Amino acid sequence: MSQAFNSLGIRHIDLLKTLSSPYPCPVCGYGLRSPAEDFTICPSCGIEFGYSDEGVSHAELRREWIRFECPWSSTSIPEPQGWNPYEQLIGSGFGRDIPWMNKVKVEVKIPTKSRPVPQKDAPFATRQVSFVQVSFA
Numbered sequence: 001m002s003q004a005f006n007s008l009g010i011r012h013i014d015l016l017k018t019l020s021s022p023y024p025c026p027v028c029g030y031g032l033r034s035p036a037e038d039f040t041i042c043p044s045c046g047i048e049f050g051y052s053d054e055g056v057s058h059a060e061l062r063r064e065w066i067r068f069e070c071p072w073s074s075t076s077i078p079e080p081q082g083w084n085p086y087e088q089l090i091g092s093g094f095g096r097d098i099p100w101m102n103k104v105k106v107e108v109k110i111p112t113k114s115r116p117v118p119q120k121d122a123p124f125a126t127r128q129v130s131f132v133q134v135s136f137a
Contacts, residue, residue, distance in 0.1 A: 023035050025042040025044060025047070026058040027045045027047045027053075027062045028045035028047075028089060030045065030088060038050030038051075039051075043076075044073060045070075046065075046073025066089070070085030
């Protein structure tokens with residue numbers, strides 16, 4: 001995910017790739033190539049759906065992955081350059097499961113064509129860029 005800092009030093013994270021995936025992993029939010037069904041393995045968190053999640057909720061698996069500091073799991077698919085599992089979790093709506101999230105302020109902006117966009121945000125919206133703003137409280 002690309003990232004840039006604004007004039008105040010707050011990081012903006014481009015989440016377009018994560019949010020545009022038709023098959024987000026229900027455990028870590030990584031964009032999968034196919035639905036999270038039997039025998040699909042997420043290269044990010046390593047969950048094999050239909051096996052690793054048998055009798056365990058996705059939320060429980062997510063908390064366990066976070067507890068082990070969110071390692072990249074695949075040995076055959078390389079970790080994407082600049083990959084950050086915490087940004088991935090936040091961008092996928094799973095930030096609430098990160099223990100330190102109660103100490104940061106997160107603002108998510110996802111422009112859509114279905115709602116009016118204020119003029120000042122028009123260039124932002126027309127490029128269809130999404131970001132998360134994270135600042136420590």
